[in-house]
Amino acid sequence: MKTIEEQRPDIVLIPGDFVDDWSKKVDMLRACEALGKMNVKYGVWYSYGNHDEGFMNSRDFTAAELEQALHDNGIHILSDEYELVDNSFYVVGRKDSSLGERKGTYTDTTKTKKSQRSLKFPDHVMDLLKSYKSEQDAFRALIGSKWTDTDRLFVQENGLPMYHTTPYIWFKRFCESHDFKFCDIHSLRHFYASSLINEGVDPAAVSSALGHSVIGTTTSIYCHTFQQAQARAGDAIANVLDFKKKKPDAS
Numbered sequence: 001m002k003t004i005e006e007q008r009p010d011i012v013l014i015p016g017d018f019v020d021d022w023s024k025k026v027d028m029l030r031a032c033e034a035l036g037k038m039n040v041k042y043g044v045w046y047s048y049g050n051h052d053e054g055f056m057n058s059r060d061f062t063a064a065e066l067e068q069a070l071h072d073n074g075i076h077i078l079s080d081e082y083e084l085v086d087n088s089f090y091v092v093g094r095k096d097s098s099l100g101e102r103k104g105t106y107t108d109t110t111k112t113k114k115s116q117r118s119l120k121f122p123d124h125v126m127d128l129l130k131s132y133k134s135e136q137d138a139f140r141a142l143i144g145s146k147w148t149d150t151d152r153l154f155v156q157e158n159g160l161p162m163y164h165t166t167p168y169i170w171f172k173r174f175c176e177s178h179d180f181k182f183c184d185i186h187s188l189r190h191f192y193a194s195s196l197i198n199e200g201v202d203p204a205a206v207s208s209a210l211g212h213s214v215i216g217t218t219t220s221i222y223c224h225t226f227q228q229a230q231a232r233a234g235d236a237i238a239n240v241l242d243f244k245k246k247k248p249d250a251s
Contacts, residue, residue, distance in 0.1 A: 049096050078091065113213075143158065203226065
């Protein structure tokens with residue numbers, strides 16, 4: 001706290017996750033008291049993070065006790081609210097999306113009927129999904145009533161739908177940590193389509209797998225890839241019909 005005060009900030013913002021599942025009440029109370037004693041022109045402001053709520057029933061204090069301690073020490077709490085400060089600027093605080101439904105994340109219908117499709121996955125992919133589901137079920141049992149069932153496999157740690165930017169952020173960090181070239185996550189869809197085409201899958205099947213309403217969309221987007229695959233197919237049939245070419249010895 002002294003280090004922060006030495007910077008002489010006009011305002012201090014606590015953007016959630018002030019405490020965690022393993023935090024102790026005595027430490028929480030001490031931290032709130034220290035925040036309240038800070039000499040800051042426009043005060044200390046706080047908004048809820050998902051860990052502040054607590055998921056694993058391992059803490060010796062409740063979210064309500066945390067809120068009361070913040071209030072008692074003069075900490076301003078904003079939960080999907082904003083406030084005009086000194087008639088010169090606004091402070092906005094949004095609670096974490098995992099703490100309840102809020103505008104910004106919703107479920108919609110697919111763009112076309114063909115977007116609703118069934119795909120066959122290889123056994124090793126299914127094994128990974130089953131393993132992930134088993135781990136998820138175990139965690140779901142651990143947190144009990146704090147789990148919200150949304151009939152989805154890839155969700156937040158309490159079962160609610162993940163935020164729409166989560167896959168992008170995770171994929172970017174994964175590429176950086178493994179020294180891979182990062183491309184937009186949508187590039188995985190193009191990689192999938194190109195792989196099917198290069199393996200000789202016919203345009204109708206590729207179009208169906210991608211959920212395109214008409215085959216023309218697929219052949220137009222992946223025109224160059226199809227041309228390359230067709231060129232290889234021409235070379236293959238040419239080799240078959242080249243009777244002058246020496247055949248390998250059957251023995």
